[in-house]
Amino acid sequence: MPSNSKIKFDRSQALKAAMMVFWKKGYGGASLSDLTEAMGINKPSMYATFGNKEVLFVKATEHYVESVDLVHRQQLFAVESDLSTRLKAYLSSVISGQCCENTPKGCYISLCVSEAEGECIPQTAVAKIKEVSQFAYQALVDVFTHDEEAKQRNLHVDAQLHARFLITFLSGTAAMARAGAGQEALLPLVTQAMKGIGL
Template sequence: MMTAGRHRSFDKDKTLEKAMLVFWKNGYPGTSLTDLTNAMGINKSSLYAAFGNKENLFNQAIEYYLNKHGVVHLAELFKTELSLKERVKNYLFSIANMLTNPDLPKGCLISQSTSEIAGCCLPENSAMNINGINQQTLLTLTEFFEEQQAGRGIDENSPKAIANYLLTLQFGLAISARNGSNLEDLKETINVSLSLFN
């Protein structure tokens, strides 16, 4: 007699979050399948069945990270009741709070993964995925500052240059947090950078 296939006995989203945290803490090359299965509480065959190989799991973890810890900060830029400077400050402070959250690994998974591309530590498809995410962030910020440019005191700088500056600053903040800087340290750095928006 044929029997029905076994149902998955774990919550895929919760398990994916655990994998994300391992990649975030250890980086892609520093994460083994054993690290993942131990953290996720599943065996290798269940991991392969649910997520595919390590690279596929990593790409899914990146998507999960973006949805939970990435795009939320952008909402601060669109609170139009505030000045542009206040919105940019709140956007960067929101990122800084995430970077130094004691309940999360330090730094930023996207920033960390970006640095791993140069050392050829990421598989080609994952590297292309990370580069695409960074390009999309740059495009989103550029379009935002194009809309804000007229009469907002940023006419001396092109929207793309400002977007590049902010993305570079975000990477720097992430590395500083990874290196032990606390929230107040990051906020001081952000406050210095806000002179651009006077």
């Protein structure tokens, strides 16, 4: 029997399922039984494919960045729209995702960053979550620094400050979404956040 016949599952779907578990329970709260049950595989298959829980977390985090986080960030670079429209679309997209009924509430990255300060996450996993936690911040810094409209509005002068403010705002909405606040409560806050950077 061919050796690869032992692995009869969709790797992408398995990673998505693992991502959902980590998103809901965090690294420490996600047991191997939780993960393998959600992924629809047994532990030997999980170990054969991903190595261990730590590697699975890293791969699930990368899957989150590619399938969820990147979709939000793409709103920032829609060249056919003005700066205000792009920023509002980005913030609204993130908040809608935080409140989505089809995924755990809040933000995967925010949850895992908070957990990374404890001692229950291995160093490789901590390094990965800290790495990806900078992606949205850096994307905003790039927009405020290089976008011509941003320069005209002098937003490039305090690009890092503006980016940090918006990331802090989104961390707050993530916490509120996890506590039960819905889109109807959180999306109107986008207007206030925009005013906070002068838009």
